[in-house]
Amino acid sequence: MVYNNLFQALEKIEQAATEDASNTKYGFNVFSILRRDDEEVGLHSKFLAALLSPTGSHGMDAFQKLFIDQVLNVAVETQKWERLPLCPNQPYMCQTEVAITNSGRIDIVLKNHENIIVIENKIHAYDQEKQLQRYYEACKNMGYTSENIYILYLNKYGDPVSAYGRGKLEDIDFVQISYKEDIVNWLDACIAEAKPYPHIEQTLLQYRRLVGKLTGDTRSAKMKQAHIELLYQKENFKLAHELSESFVNFQIDLQRKVWEGLQEALKAKGYTFEFCDKKLQVCDFRVAVKHYYKPRNSSKLYGIRCKIGTTKAYDIHCFIQINENIYYGMTISQNKMRLQYPSSLIDLASGISNSYPNSRMSESKWFLGVNILPNTPINFKKPSNLYKLVDKDDREQWIEQTTNEIVSFIESVKSLELIDVQSATHTLHNTA
Numbered sequence: 001m002v003y004n005n006l007f008q009a010l011e012k013i014e015q016a017a018t019e020d021a022s023n024t025k026y027g028f029n030v031f032s033i034l035r036r037d038d039e040e041v042g043l044h045s046k047f048l049a050a051l052l053s054p055t056g057s058h059g060m061d062a063f064q065k066l067f068i069d070q071v072l073n074v075a076v077e078t079q080k081w082e083r084l085p086l087c088p089n090q091p092y093m094c095q096t097e098v099a100i101t102n103s104g105r106i107d108i109v110l111k112n113h114e115n116i117i118v119i120e121n122k123i124h125a126y127d128q129e130k131q132l133q134r135y136y137e138a139c140k141n142m143g144y145t146s147e148n149i150y151i152l153y154l155n156k157y158g159d160p161v162s163a164y165g166r167g168k169l170e171d172i173d174f175v176q177i178s179y180k181e182d183i184v185n186w187l188d189a190c191i192a193e194a195k196p197y198p199h200i201e202q203t204l205l206q207y208r209r210l211v212g213k214l215t216g217d218t219r220s221a222k223m224k225q226a227h228i229e230l231l232y233q234k235e236n237f238k239l240a241h242e243l244s245e246s247f248v249n250f251q252i253d254l255q256r257k258v259w260e261g262l263q264e265a266l267k268a269k270g271y272t273f274e275f276c277d278k279k280l281q282v283c284d285f286r287v288a289v290k291h292y293y294k295p296r297n298s299s300k301l302y303g304i305r306c307k308i309g310t311t312k313a314y315d316i317h318c319f320i321q322i323n324e325n326i327y328y329g330m331t332i333s334q335n336k337m338r339l340q341y342p343s344s345l346i347d348l349a350s351g352i353s354n355s356y357p358n359s360r361m362s363e364s365k366w367f368l369g370v371n372i373l374p375n376t377p378i379n380f381k382k383p384s385n386l387y388k389l390v391d392k393d394d395r396e397q398w399i400e401q402t403t404n405e406i407v408s409f410i411e412s413v414k415s416l417e418l419i420d421v422q423s424a425t426h427t428l429h430n431t432a
Contacts, residue, residue: 045107045121047207048183049096051190052110056094058200064092064110066189071182072117072150075175082172083150086115100138104128115148122155123214124373126360127165132174134167152177156215157382159324164364180215187211216384247383248293254389255289255380261395262320263304265403271410273304273320280305280317280331280338292322292380305331308410309419312344316419318410319367324381328406329362329371330413340365351416356409372409374402 054061065088073085092110099105108119116139120132132151139149151174153161158178166174177183187208194200231237259275266273275285278301288302303321310316313334320328330352332341341349345368353361353369362371376398379385389395414421 044123045096048119048121049094049108052092052108053094054091058194058197060194060197060200061091062193063190064094065089066193067186068092070189071177071186072152074182075152075177079175080171081175083147086150090114092117100135102134104131104134106135106138115150116142116144117150117152119152119154122153124360127162129164130167131165132161132167132169136169136173146173149173151175154179154183156180157324158182159381178215179211184208184211184215216382251293251380251383251386252289254386255292256286257395258326258378258389258399259285259289259304261399262403265399266304266306266406269403269407271306271308271318271407273306273318275302276305277302278321278338280319280333281336308414309421311348311419314339314341314345316348316368316413318406318413320406321371322380324379325373325377326380326402327360327371327373328409329367330369331367338366341368348416348418351418352413355412355416372405374398374405376401 050056051058051063052067054064056063068086069088073088075081076083076085090112092112092115095109096107097105098109106118107121110117110119118135118139120135132153136149136151139151140146151169153174153176155176156179158176158181160176161174187204191201191204191208194204231240263273263275274282275288277283277288283302285302292302301321301323303319303326305317305319307315307317308330314332315334317331317333318328319331320326330348332339332345349365349369351369353359356370356372359370359372362369376388377385378388378398388398413419
């Protein structure tokens with residue numbers, strides 16, 4: 001009975017939220033109309049910089065003050081950042097896409113005569129080599145001392161920067177912030193501040209909804225409060241806690257179903273994939289998936305791979321790998337060991353890149369040219385992303401769609417005629 005009452009109450013809240021969204025036309029969003037939701041530079045960096053500028057057309061210096069107080073200073077207090085809190089009332093000039101000599105471009109910079117604040121904004125883009133280190137050194141070259149350089153690494157969920165991107169910087173030299181928590185909380189504060197100015201308030205509300213869509217949290221403040229009140233009712237908190245205790249086991253089981261489904265679907269297309277670690281060595285997928293959800297797991301890269309051919313004494317494999325997202329590409333091995341591709345395979349890497357110009361470039365050379373997100377990306381670290389997979393029919397549809405994309409990719413690589421596919425079987429028995 002408790003189960004039924006709770007689920008009925010949740011269903012009513014969900015229904016009311018859906019009706020509210022329909023009645024108020026939340027689907028209309030000027031940001032989505034003019035730009036892609038995830039456009040990093042042209043949308044998010046520019047809009048954030050506009051809010052952070054005290055001389056912006058909104059005419060409100062409160063937005064910058066709130067950011068320093070509720071994002072930057074909170075990070076000073078809660079992370080290993082060896083920096084002092086900043087005074088919110090001290091104004092900073094704000095710029096976007098700031099070119100740095102021999103160091104690329106910084107997404108957002110706030111600076112005055114004493115301090116400089118660097119915001120590196122990541123939505124989908126990969127880290128560039130030693131990116132944060134280069135920005136840090138560029139700030140020092142401008143005359144700022146270490147204790148006055150504040151570097152914030154921003155992405156959707158607060159995921160850690162890679163060693164490749166951080167370079168020699170230590171944890172004490174920068175902090176990681178997220179759209180899902182830090183930017184959302186700041187936007188909520190900005191919306192409250194802008195209430196006397198409806199045109200500004202409504203613009204912020206639309207952007208706030210866009211960020212919610214981007215991070216998978218589309219619940220309104222009203223809906224969140226309804227959930228909180230529901231948990232205060234007798235037995236509901238206990239039941240919710242019991243369900244949460246089983247949630248990780250559910251995620252493990254769901255990911256296992258996805259991998260097994262992909263293997264079966266790919267095999268039906270003529271390609272037998274085996275489970276392996278990031279070095280292409282066969283491993284127990286049950287152990288790997290279980291470790292994936294451990295908080296301090298340092299090695300979460302694994303997947304399934306299939307040899308498709310050889311070239312210049314290297315075996316060429318299609319490798320479907322998981323980090324947060326599942327993605328795929330071509331990688332190589334020699335003597336049963338995965339390698340970064342050498343300069344002798346640059347033609348093959350370039351051919352793949354040219355065939356998939358909108359995919360993510362593999363700067364580390366572990367993938368030939370690019371690695372590719374499915375057309376419907378799935379982030380297994382974010383529970384809100386799993387809605388697409390929970391229902392059996394939805395899951396099978398995603399597996400079928402993704403399998404077709406992967407097979408199309410394999411056939412496209414074969415058509416380049418830069419690898420010998422005659423000697424390759426569709427299995428990896430006795431190979432790396």
